Amino acid sequence: MSTKNLQDPVQPHVTFDSYVLPETVQYHTAQTTGLTVNGTILAVASIGTLTFVLGILVALQLAGPQQVETVAKVSSETQQAKPVSVTEGTDDQTVTRLRPADLLTPVSGGQSASEDIETLQAAVLKGLQPKRTIGKLTEQELAEKAREAQAIVNRNKLRMLREGVMAGVYTVKARDDGNGKRLVLETINAEMTRQSMGNLLLEAARKGELEIPASLNTADGNVDLDTLLFNLIQTSLAEDGTPEGAEAAREMSRRAFAASDAKTQQVKGDRIYTVEPGDSLAYISLQFYGRPNAYLRIFEANREILRSPDLIKIGQRLIIPKA
């Protein structure tokens, strides 16, 4: 009682022990302190980690093939089945995607090198195989092509020619152009020369309205305009959606087939045609199947010697599958 009583009632004595910090303040203070400490630790830690990682990376890099090999082997093993099946050359994208496997595989060294070399070589050779310059078009692209063909044919002079064909007023003749006989579509009601049609088509190609397919490149390096014209008219008729159009396109095929002067030889059961000057793959197709756009049948049958539909050579002997 004595001491307590002596204390100034107005100025109470507060000891450190009895002082209790309000919770809100306490929390706030604690947080501030913690943050400062953690920040420092983080900074130090991250510098450390970075150095560590960099160190490992450098180490890995210096160590080289040994470590990478594991990765490469895994990827090449897991993908082994794939490259073989897809490098057929039908899809450029797929081939590109698989390229890393080819690039990584050579890195592998040591004892596995000898056993893998054959697989590797096969894969590399597959990948190096020449690709078709013409891919398979989707239904949509085909429809688009057909529309383009129709649009071009519906223009001025070609329209007249198409109508002539539709009406049956035309002939498909094997005409001698000095280089042997060539199939040519001739009408009487469309008074235009072959030259003006050719110019028209070349002009369309130049403007980008018409893409001249690789199969129309001739063995002597020109573009086979006669066949292009035939194909345009025929496609336009075949795709116009009417029975008359379809029948007219079919009749074109029959006339072209009958008029062809192409000779073949039988060699070991295969029908063999020898490429002549002025031939394009599409033209050969026209002669044997009555339509230029069946050229893929010939191309497929001759994949061993044909790198691309536009790369046929005079004197080349092509297998012509039965119609």
Added chain:
Amino acid sequence: MKASFIFDGERVEIRRDNRDALRFVTYFVSASEPCLNACIAPMKAADGVETVDEAQVLAFLETKVGTNIGLALDARASHDRVGGFIPGSVMLPPRVVDPRNLGRDDVLRALGAREFDGVFNYADAKHLLIYDQGPATDDAGLLVRHLIAAGYPPEKIKYYRGGMQVWSVLGFTIEEGLG
């Protein structure tokens, strides 16, 4: 005047030294006129078809039959053929390629024609030399016309009008039997 060529794997020799010529002439002779009119075959079998003589027949046998790009066709029925035929020829009576004969297309294909959608192309088809008994009959002419009706190019057809009658009189080699 002679010819020597390979036909169906066998060497064929044709000469003008037939000791049985008289027998053959007697066999092929045609002194009656069984038909009402036009019993003698015209000089021309069809437009564009060349009528040929014996020298041309021999040349055809050597250069076309001998190299397998041509066929010599005997247009007579088999009962006439057994009495004697030109060596290296095969039998093809006109009715086989009559447009009404369902098997016609098979024969056309056998002659080397290729088919697509009901039409034939004859670019690979063989050159043909067609003959029959001789000027007294027109089996060969009928065969020629059937082939042309089927689209066979006339320039690939030769007509030997003399037939067995002239062939035998000239003493050329004749083969007998079912060959």
